[in-house]
Amino acid sequence: MKLSDFDFDLPETLIATRPAVPRSSARMLVAQGADLRDGHVTDLTTWLRAGDLLVLNDTKVIPARLTGQRVRDSTQGRVQARIEVTLLEPRADGTWAALIKPLRKLKIGETVVFSADFSATLDGVDDGQGHLRFNCAGDVFDDALNAAGAMPLPPYIAAKRPADARDLTDYQTVFARRAGAVAAPTASLHFDASLLAALAVKGVKFTHVTLHVGAGTFLPVKVDDISQHKMHSEWGQVSAAAAADIAATKAAGGRVIPVGTTALRLIETAARTGRIAAWEGDTDIFITPGFKFQVADGLMTNFHLPKSTLMMLVSALMGRQTVKNIYAHAIAEKYRFFSYGDASLLFPAP
Numbered sequence: 001m002k003l004s005d006f007d008f009d010l011p012e013t014l015i016a017t018r019p020a021v022p023r024s025s026a027r028m029l030v031a032q033g034a035d036l037r038d039g040h041v042t043d044l045t046t047w048l049r050a051g052d053l054l055v056l057n058d059t060k061v062i063p064a065r066l067t068g069q070r071v072r073d074s075t076q077g078r079v080q081a082r083i084e085v086t087l088l089e090p091r092a093d094g095t096w097a098a099l100i101k102p103l104r105k106l107k108i109g110e111t112v113v114f115s116a117d118f119s120a121t122l123d124g125v126d127d128g129q130g131h132l133r134f135n136c137a138g139d140v141f142d143d144a145l146n147a148a149g150a151m152p153l154p155p156y157i158a159a160k161r162p163a164d165a166r167d168l169t170d171y172q173t174v175f176a177r178r179a180g181a182v183a184a185p186t187a188s189l190h191f192d193a194s195l196l197a198a199l200a201v202k203g204v205k206f207t208h209v210t211l212h213v214g215a216g217t218f219l220p221v222k223v224d225d226i227s228q229h230k231m232h233s234e235w236g237q238v239s240a241a242a243a244a245d246i247a248a249t250k251a252a253g254g255r256v257i258p259v260g261t262t263a264l265r266l267i268e269t270a271a272r273t274g275r276i277a278a279w280e281g282d283t284d285i286f287i288t289p290g291f292k293f294q295v296a297d298g299l300m301t302n303f304h305l306p307k308s309t310l311m312m313l314v315s316a317l318m319g320r321q322t323v324k325n326i327y328a329h330a331i332a333e334k335y336r337f338f339s340y341g342d343a344s345l346l347f348p349a350p
Contacts, residue, residue: 006311016336024195027342033349041190050203051254057185057263058208060176063149068114081105083112095123095131118144152182154339180212186339187260187301207245211236211262233284238270240278255297271295287313298347303337
């Protein structure tokens, strides 16, 4: 398959830069095979049945974007340079892998100061990423990062406006619990307490898994033959309790519906043997048309970027032509796209 098979033209005006308020008032396009229905996220109480299981990703986005100053003594005196940092993930040696702009203005051993009591030293560079060692750790680090950092909005939003105080809550799910993501599991942003309560009354069940979404989710596919694409890896965990919830739902005839591509990729990783089991580690699962799904019976997800791995994933679930029809309908009906956009609820044809 070619990259062009997953392309489409999207009007710039349909890229959402703010979420719907309240969260659950966002629109939702429901696809049951080729049948398309327009609605809203609150309609989940209609479309889901008692005994269905929603799989929710409880990762918590950290305010991973930092701006600081590097100070250097030179023959012209003390000079400063503005340094922008996006944290990617903690490393085993205690440093953080980070994107640093401009990396050329920071030498090994130099320090970037983010606030009076928060700084980091460049320990090394590997594959275009810097390894930063911070001057604090544990809860002190968390507090300092929360005070100095900003939410790492996706490039297509950051290009239109800077992150602000609203994003600290807007770009975080209401059930976020385990810190470590640098991008939100965006389909989950549509849930609020009232919707979760209404679904529980309906008899819909919930289980939580964790996949720390990385910046690699925004990396473009650079090869025309998609079989040659190297997928980024992300850390995830399916607990024994979550695996048992999924297995029990399947056994009882209920539907397992991951909320977001991150939850889907994780549970399918944990079920590669043909049955769901507890799992923990780094997953680089790449789901493309032809993939055999082991546990997911549907998917709630937002509308994705053209030529992205996520377009390939939804095409694997629904079929390429059906996805083309879904996206053509969404564009014609002016659904809002990407991280802060509207949702879709996808059930493949039997």
